[in-house]
Amino acid sequence: MAAFLIRRLLQLILVMFVISAVVFLIFFHTPGIDPTRQIAGRNPSAAAVKEIRHQFGLDRPLPVQYVLMMKKIFITRDLVSYSNQGQKIVPEIAQAAPATLSLVIGGAVIWVVMSIAMGMLAAVYKGTLIDPLLMILALIGISMPVFWVGEVANLVTQSRWHDTFLFHWVPPLGYTPFTQSPLTWFEGLVIPWITLSILYTGFYARVLRANLIEIQSEDYIRTARAKGLSERRVLLRHTLRTSMITFISLFGLDFGALVAGSALVTEVVFGIHGVGYLAWQSFGNLDLPTIMATVVYGSFFIVAANAIVDVAYAWLDPRIRPA
């Protein structure tokens, strides 16, 4: 296990280096595009251009430029936005992080529970009407753009049915920190959580159902039945337990890569001022330092989250450790 941990850590560092280097190259060395003008925004003054060239060390050799930029993002954390009166970006990201984490973690809890329930029901009731109905629902779920689901949800819960008993509890759009009012925090996040989780519920339910059905034809399931175990016990202790291995590995593989875009648009639609919302605000005026910093921090968080899932997976399933 120690060897696995060390190897996974080295891999994590390598991936982070690659991501930061590629982001750096995209922003500063895309052929034919002048990075100073990009960072300074539209129609910069000559003085501003000179200032930026000095600040980012763009006259220095390439590796030095890279190190300088990483220093600005991670060590001195004094990268400033050029469209927002020189506001420091990194403290802003730190301030926005709790909102994003609340959204993503809550959404993940919902889609794990819902997809296990849906996948299991569909597999158990295979051959009845329940299975195809659930699978059509899952298919529609993976076919809907997350931001559109969010808008329809807003239309229903904030406007059309807001005054009925169904949705009168939904607070206005926005994010309330947990420390300020746990109840409003929760109420404000319920609809965004459901919106974010619909896509993944459908996706994981489909995979889990296929996996459960595959496992049901294994010899050890027949043996378990032959021993006289109840169907419930066979399902929970033998079938579902084995499928969890696939489920968790899929979670590690997809979680980060998939969730970034959905979390971003969910924040935008529901006015949750998280890291994605911060990035989105800077798309409009193409504020590149902010976009760069949010992308680097966002990717690092995702890569780290994936590594944690991998370690948990290795801990659960000893077979993958020596791989």
Add this chain to the structure above:
Amino acid sequence: MAEVAALEHVEPASPGGPEVAGRSPWALAGRRLLRNRFAIGGLILLLVIIAISFAAPLYADHVAHTNPFENNLNGHTIVNGKRVALMQQGGGILHLGETPLGPTWDVHHYFLGADQNGRDVASRVLYGGRSSLEVGIGSALICCIIATVLALLAGFNGGLIDVVLSRLMDVIWAFPVILLAICVATVLLNAPDGVGVGPVRITATSLWLPTLIIAFIYLPYVYRPVRGQVLSVSEKEFVEAAIAQGASGSRLLFSEVLPNVITVVIVLFPLMIATTILTEATLSFLSIGVQPPNASWGTVISDGQQLLYTRPWVAIAPGILIVLTVLALNLLGDGVRDALDPRARLRIEG
């Protein structure tokens, strides 16, 4: 749905069964696909959506008689025989400001109403569908072709080419997809006179920009399964037999390896289009995809966000078309996978 469930567990074409003897694997797969009612339903739905989207100029010019790309704030139209202003005073939540005309449900006169610039939403949704489908299908096609060529090069030659290409793909793979697209899109959109290599120039408003960006970010998602298949096919006995017969490298590649690899690409293709259409919609919604004057389903939804509570159809209509298109592609994709049955799996991006 019962058919889908049943077909998911169809045995691979049993060789030498009395009924199927003498048919090529392609004919068998085609028959299986045709028998899958959901896949065919998806295909028909998809073709209908493509047809009406590409008829957008016909609709705008000959049915609705509007130009959906020009502001028309002072325009009028006819509703129930009466002349009505496109922008109505005081229709907002607080009865302040201007609200565009709502849906008239009359195909000749602002069927879905107007947007905040007085443009015909129905025509914009159709034109938007054309852009979305062009970007979605185009990027999936480019992505599949380039990834397949690279995977064949890498898997078939091995050695240094394989190492270099596979590491490059690992770099793209390491990124959360949408963040990579955001990086590339913001940098390229910021270039004042477009980007280009040599004589080819792409301006920031061109549809080629989102098409190429989306094709690029999904390269490893096609490259990896195809390269894996190339490696496994290259070790099969029939390839050894061809080598023993003295087949040339190109003959091995095109007659032995490629036909056995192409099924993986065919299975991935519809699912890839579903993914690229959703990605385009997301980027356009965030204002870093399709740029004005072009419209796409994503940009129309983004326009509709400000009108959500007063004129919800601006945002709802394009969304319904996205859902139907992607659903059709997923049904078709599942059907094609079941018909060809290679063990391909694609990560789906929302």
